[in-house]
Amino acid sequence: xxTLQLPLGKNQYHLNLKMHLAHLYCSIIIAANVMVxxxxxxxxxxxxxxxxxLLRKVNANALSMRGFxxxxxxxxxxxxxxxxxxxxxxxxxxxIKFMKPIKTCAIYDGTxxxxxxxxxxxxxxxxxxxxxxxxxGYKNSLxxxxxxxxxxxxxxxxxxxxxxxxxxxxxxxxxxxxHNSLFLxxxxxxxxxxxxxxxxxxxxxxxxxxxxxxxxxxxxxxxVKEPPPLPIEGKTSPLIIIHLCLEGDLHVSSYDVxxxxxxxxxxxxIPYPAKQNNSxxxxxxxxxxNDAAIHLFKHFELCVVRVFPINNLGGLFVLKSYNSIPSxxxxxxxxxxxxxxxPYRAVMYKKKDQQCVILGSGxxxxxxxxxxxxxxxxxxxxMLDRVEERIDNPPPLKYYxxxxxxxxxxxxxxxxxxxxxxxxxxxxxxxxxxxxxxxCRKAIPRCAAVDYTTRKQCSxxxxxxxxxxxxxxxxxVFAEILYCERATMIDxxxxx
Numbered sequence: 001x002x003t004l005q006l007p008l009g010k011n012q013y014h015l016n017l018k019m020h021l022a023h024l025y026c027s028i029i030i031a032a033n034v035m036v037x038x039x040x041x042x043x044x045x046x047x048x049x050x051x052x053x054l055l056r057k058v059n060a061n062a063l064s065m066r067g068f069x070x071x072x073x074x075x076x077x078x079x080x081x082x083x084x085x086x087x088x089x090x091x092x093x094x095x096i097k098f099m100k101p102i103k104t105c106a107i108y109d110g111t112x113x114x115x116x117x118x119x120x121x122x123x124x125x126x127x128x129x130x131x132x133x134x135x136x137g138y139k140n141s142l143x144x145x146x147x148x149x150x151x152x153x154x155x156x157x158x159x160x161x162x163x164x165x166x167x168x169x170x171x172x173x174x175x176x177x178x179h180n181s182l183f184l185x186x187x188x189x190x191x192x193x194x195x196x197x198x199x200x201x202x203x204x205x206x207x208x209x210x211x212x213x214x215x216x217x218x219x220x221x222x223x224v225k226e227p228p229p230l231p232i233e234g235k236t237s238p239l240i241i242i243h244l245c246l247e248g249d250l251h252v253s254s255y256d257v258x259x260x261x262x263x264x265x266x267x268x269x270i271p272y273p274a275k276q277n278n279s280x281x282x283x284x285x286x287x288x289x290n291d292a293a294i295h296l297f298k299h300f301e302l303c304v305v306r307v308f309p310i311n312n313l314g315g316l317f318v319l320k321s322y323n324s325i326p327s328x329x330x331x332x333x334x335x336x337x338x339x340x341x342x343p344y345r346a347v348m349y350k351k352k353d354q355q356c357v358i359l360g361s362g363x364x365x366x367x368x369x370x371x372x373x374x375x376x377x378x379x380x381x382x383m384l385d386r387v388e389e390r391i392d393n394p395p396p397l398k399y400y401x402x403x404x405x406x407x408x409x410x411x412x413x414x415x416x417x418x419x420x421x422x423x424x425x426x427x428x429x430x431x432x433x434x435x436x437x438x439x440c441r442k443a444i445p446r447c448a449a450v451d452y453t454t455r456k457q458c459s460x461x462x463x464x465x466x467x468x469x470x471x472x473x474x475x476x477v478f479a480e481i482l483y484c485e486r487a488t489m490i491d492x493x494x495x496x
Contacts, residue, residue, distance in 0.1 A: 040056055040057055040117075040243075040244060040256075041054055041055065041056050041132065041143055041255075041256045042054075042055055042056075042057075042169070042244065042252055042253075042254065042255040042256065043055075043139060043140065043141050043142045043143065043252070043253045043254045043255075044081075044250050044251055044252050044253065045138050045139075045251050045253050045360065045362055046078040046081065046082060046251070047078075047251065047317075048078060049078060049079075049082050050136065050137060050138070051081075051082060051134055051135070051136060051137075052134065052135050052136075052137065052138055052139035052142055052253065053081055053085065053131055053132075053133065053134040053135075053142070054131075054132040054133040054134070054142035054143060055081075055129050055130065055131055055132065056129070056130040056132055057127055057128075057129060057130075057244060057246055058095075058115045058116065058117060058127070058128060058129075058130050059115065059116040059117070059118065059119050059125040059126065059127055059128065060095070060097070060108075060113055060114060060115055060116070060125060060126060060127075060128045061113070061114040061123055061124070061125060062124045062125055062126045063124060064113070064114055066112050066113055066114065067092075067095070067108040067109040067110060067111070067112035067113040068106065068107075068108055069088060069091055069092070069093055069107045069108055069109060070088075070106075070107055071104055071105065071106055071107075072104065072105040072106075072107065073103070073104050074103050074104075075098075075103060075104070075105050076103075076249070077096075077098040077100070077105070077247055077249050077250060078249075079105075080096050080098050080105035080107070081096060081129070081131060081134070082134075083105070083107070084096050084105075084107045084131060085131050085134045086134070088107060091109065092109035092110075092111060092112075093107045093108065093109060093131075094108075094109065094110045094111075094130060094131050094132075095107070095108040095109070095110040095113060095115075095128050095129065095130050095131070096108070096128065096129050096131065097126065097127075097128045097129075098129075098247060100165065100247070100249070108128070110130055115128075115130070118203075119203050127246075129246075129247075137338075137339075138253075138319055138338070138339055138360045139253070139339075140253045140254050140268060140339075140342075140343045140344045140345075140360065140361060141253065141254040141256070141266060141268070141343070143254075143256050143266075153265070153266050153267075153268050153270065153343050153344075154171065154227065154228050154265050154266070154267055154268075154270075155171075155172070155267070155268070155269065155270040155315075156169060156170070156171065156252075156254065156255055156267035156268050156269050156270075156315075156363060157169075157170040157171070157172055157240075157269075157363070158170060158252070158363040158364065159191065159192050159195050159196075160192075160248055160364075161192055161196050161248070163196075164196055164248075165247075165248045166196070166245050166246065166247065166248050167245065167246060167247070167248045167250070167252075167363070167364055168195050168196070168199060168242055168243075168244070168245040169242075169243045169244045169245070169246075169252060169255050169267070169363065170195070170240050170241065170242060170243065171228065171240070171241040171243060171257075171267055172238045172239075172240060172241075173228050173229075173238060173239045173240075173241055174229070174238050174239070175229075175239050178211070178220065178222075178239065180223075181209065181220040181221065181222045181223075181239075182206070182220060182221040182222075183218065183219075183220055184205050184206075184207050184219040184220060184221060185218075185219050186216060186217060186218050186219070187217045187219065188215055188216060188217065189215060189217060190215070191212045193217070194210050194212045194217035195210060195240065195242060196245075197217065197219075198210050198217075198219050198242060199242055199245050201219075202242075205219070205221070206221040207219045207220070207221060207242075208220075208221060208222060208241065208242050209221070209222035209239050209240060209241045209242060210239075210240050210242070211237050211238070211239055211240070212237065212240065213237040220239070222239060222241060224241065224257070226264065227257075227264045227265040228265070243255055243257070243267065248364070249364070250364055251317075251362045251363070251364040251365060252362055252363050252364055253268065253269075253344075253360065253361060253362045254266055254267060254268040254343070254361075255267040255268075266343070268343050268344055268361055269314075269315030269316070269344070269361040269362060269363055270315065270344075270361070271310055271313075271314065271315050271316055271346075271361070271376065272310075273287040273288070273289065273308040273309055273310065274287055274308075274309045274310050274311040274373045275287070287308055287309050288308070289306050289307070289308050290306070290307045290308065291304060291305070291306050291307075292304075292305050292307070293305075294329070294332065294483060295385065295409075295482040295483050296329075296332060296333055296336050296382065297396055297409065297411060297482050297483070298333050298336075299333075299336055299382070300384055300385055300386075300387040300390055300391070301336070301382040301383065301384060301385055302382065302383055302384075302385040303332075303336075303379055303380065303381065303382035303383075304380040304381050304382075305332065305377055305378065305379060305380065306377070306378040306380055307375055307376070307377045307378075308375070308376060309373035309374065309375055309376070310370070310373065310374060310375075310376045311369065311370050311372075311373050311374075312367055312368060312369040312370060313359070313365075313367060313368040313369075314367045315361055315362070315363065316346065316359045316360070316361055316362075316365075316376075317359065317360055317361075317362055317365040318357055318358070318359060319338060319339070319358045319359060319360045320334075320338055320357075320358045321355065321356070321357045321358070322334060322355070322356040322357075322358075323353075323354065323355055323356075324354050325349070325354050325355065325356040326354055326491060326494060326495065326496050327407075327485055327487070327491070327496050328349050328351070328377075328485055329409070329483055329485055330356070331347050331349040331356035331358075332347060332377070332379055334347075334356055334358060335347045335356075335358050335379050336379060336382070338358050339358070339360065339379075341382075342379070342380050342381055342382070343361070343380075344360060344361035344378075345358070345359070345360065345378070345379045346358075346359040346361075346376055346377060346378040346379065347359065347376075347377050347379065348374055348375070348376055348377070349375075349377065359376075386418070386420050389413065389415055389418055389419075389420070390411065390413070392414050393411050393412065393413055393414055394411075394412060394414075396409040396410055396411045396482055397409070397410045397411075397412065397479075398410070398492060398496060399434060399437060400487070400488075400489050400491075400492045401437075401438060401441055401484075402489075403438065403442075404441060404442075404484070405486055405487070405488070406484045406485055406486045406487055407484065407485055407487040407491060407492055407496050408437070408441060408481050408482075408483065408484040409481075409482045409483045409484075410437060410479050410480070410481055410482065411479060411480050411482050412477060412478070412479045413449075413472075413478045413479065413480065415478075416471065416472050416478075417470060417471045417472065418468055418470045418478075419466055419467065419468045419469075419470075420463055420464060420465070420466070420468050420470075421448070421449055421461040421462065421463055421464065421468045421470040422461065422462055422464050422468050422469060422470055423451075423459050423460070423461055423470060424446065424447060424460050424461060424462040425443075425447075425459070425460040426457060426458070426459050426460075427439060427457070427458045427459075427460070428456065428457055428458075429456050430452070430456050430457070430458035431456065433450075433452045433477055433479075435458070436450045436452040436458035437450060437479070437481065439458060439460060440460050440461075440481055441481060441484065443460060444481065444484070446460075446462060447460040447461065447462060447481075448461060448462060448463040448480060448481065449461040449463070449478065449479060449480035449481065450477075450478075450479055450481075451470075451472050451473060451476050451477070451478045451479075452476055452477045452479075453473045453474075453475065453476040454475050454476070457473070459473075
């Protein structure tokens with residue numbers, strides 16, 4: 001159990017000072033980091049506590065006790081963050097220093113401390129974590145400086161060192177030329193040694209990037225002035241930018257990259273498709289993405305869903321797992337309910353087992369490898385879909401179509417007109433409403449909705465953006481086909 005003991009006089013003061021100095025010795029202070037950008041905020045997820053926090057790594061005067069609030073003994077770094085922000089917030093706690101060798105956490109009021117963005121050559125400093133914000137549940141990014149979407153997200157990599165017990169957050173960038181970079185020298189060794197050697201001498205040499213090839217490590221100072229460009233074709237080795245090194249037990253969801261007054265992009269782990277054999281030339285290439293627009297009708301949203309095969313959970317981790325989930329669309333709704341916005345959220349759905357696994361992204365997790373490829377579905381950007389017209393509609397109906405072996409969710413509209421549809425085709429003598437739906441089902445995506453009259457007229461409707469002119473016939477049924485999924489009649493009976 002974690003306990004808090006407040007300092008009691010001079011003896012306690014010297015005890016805590018010794019603890020700080022002991023950690024100073026253990027932390028390898030020469031590995032203090034030079035930030036590439038001006039914003040060193042990053043979002044972490046505390047799995048056991050189901051909390052996300054926005055942190056900033058800063059440096060504090062190692063010999064000063066200003067702002068010291070107490071020590072939390074026999075704790076983890078996750079418990080330390082939670083304790084400071086949620087239990088001691090009223091005391092002004094917003095800075096922590098976790099000392100892993102002795103499982104102890106010092107907590108501080110940052111408003112009373114001497115804090116530095118970078119290690120000072122004039123003052124003996126040690127790295128601390130400033131807690132800017134926390135929220136319940138998994139959040140890929142808690143920074144609200146700009147809108148998050150997939151176009152501003154670039155892949156975050158990492159490397160861990162058991163020797164230093166640290167983790168460095170990395171960005172891989174293909175550059176046309178390195179002549180604009182300052183070459184600092186070469187060293188030899190593994191990729192891990194390459195990165196941590198650069199980081200260890202960053203305070204004196206400004207090293208913040210490396211190129212590693214065949215055990216040769218070239219060290220650079222690289223000034224980033226723009227987001228990563230598209231990959232350049234060729235055999236050049238990529239430049240590895242070292243953004244931040246920190247406590248190895250943290251689970252980092254994303255890192256903000258900001259320069260000057262403009263936030264250019266977000267770094268977050270992005271999974272890559274599994275490689276598949278190319279029968280034409282015998283080589284292996286990444287499998288292609290399959291994108292589709294899917295209605296999440298419980299939220300009145302139209303979402304982009306990207307599906308591709310993966311063979312490991314590198315950069316991903318399991319948030320929640322559900323059993324007895326009868327359909328893929330139900331799994332997506334659970335994902336949307338668990339993680340409200342992109343980035344990042346994804347699911348693995350096993351139809352046979354009716355299992356829905358919801359995934360988040362982050363570095364610092366143990367990588368799980370699959371015996372064979374599994375399909376990953378990313379629930380990407382979502383936008384409201386004519387919510388002003390649908391808000392009073394009843395819940396969708398479900399229809400099974402034997403010809404296409406699927407079940408479709410159909411929403412009947414209570415309004416008599418819509419600015420999102422135009423009539424594409426009219427067919428007479430259609431025997432039933434379901435037969436009208438079948439005609440539309442076969443014409444998807446050219447048909448998105450139907451209007452069926454008592455005179456057996458079936459109008460197939462195509463969807464348009466805000467300039468539609470559809471008016472339903474008197475006593476007709478105006479309904480939109482929201483989503484179809486391969487299924488059987490038994491699935492329909494079992495509450496698909």
